[in-house]
Amino acid sequence: MSIAAELLPSPSSGREWVHGALECLAQEAARSADTHLLKLDLPAFPGIDIYLKDESAHPSGSLKHRLARSLFLYALCNGRLHAGQTVVDASSGSTAISEAWFARLLGLPFIAVMPAGTAPGKVRDVQALGGRCDLVDDPAEVLAAANAHAARGACFLDQFGLAERATDWRGNNNIAESILGQMARERSPEPAWIVCSAGTGGTSATIGRFIRYHRTCCTRTRLAVVDPEGSVFAEHWETGREDLTARGSRIEGIGRPRVEPSFQRHVIDRMIPVSDKDSFAAARKVSAELGKRVGPSTGTNMVGVLTLADEMAAAGQQGSIVSLICDSGERYLDTLYDDAWFANQGN
Known part of the structure; x- marks a missing residue:
């Protein structure tokens, strides 16, 4: 049993235990610092600033x-x-x-x-x-x-x-509020795009709703969601069909074989399908650039970032793009960072 759990009221105290559990979670939130916003310098895109919010820094790693x-x-x-x-x-x-x-x-x-x-x-x-x-x-x-x-x-x-529904999308230190606050002093503080992937759909729903609700600081910000092979989300976003099924994603944590209730298609401005091969390769490339391993879903995010950066550069646009480091690559030493496994993926 954890030290925190030992401080909770006894199980027989009913509502008091719930109050103690809520206080324990509030204390944990107060102790948790915000995660870092890392700037990724890519000379191929002058005038386009790319940032990755490092969510792997949380105590539970993602x-x-x-x-x-x-x-x-x-x-x-x-x-x-x-x-x-x-x-x-x-x-x-x-x-x-x-x-x-x-x-x-x-x-x-x-x-x-x-x-x-x-x-x-x-x-x-x-x-x-x-x-x-x-x-x-x-x-x-x-x-x-x-x-x-x-x-x-x-x-x-x-x-x-x-x-x-469990996440407060208006504020309350959610991830969207954190991103915009950390961007305030950057050259292009209002991102042209925020890019994320979807597993439950909770993160994309929170970000999409937040940038609409906080319209004064997010006038031009758009949300792009990347979707791996074997997931139904991109087709659902395009067609609205609820009955879709697929084999499921090989990129752990994102993509789904069916449409999930938490996925809110109407708050998403763009869906970008991404191949598994590109996800794996991008994750290893970003890891080399950052000097730290990232998980495969971060690679999926990065493919979306590069797609949008290419389009902005071709259109002569400047600005910023923000995405997420979802988890650490240390969890994938047996797969993504095993050279034999990686070679077998067609890379």
């Missing part, structure tokens, strides 16, 4: 730290999470790691329902935080498996169903 905190708060404030209750979610890795981190903080058991092909490093990270991994052979069945755990009494955090 962008999903923000989401996990929000999901726990949402479950607590809606009366769905109680003292001693097992917590479960369906995740290919980064969300599960962040949720396991928060579950340990609150002294709660945690189960991550994951596709069997999830990077071994991510499985080990969940287990190191005290979580249990339920590996499912068919990625399309992870939600059903998570619901089965919920039927036995677990609190299902449901990142795919609740991400866009």
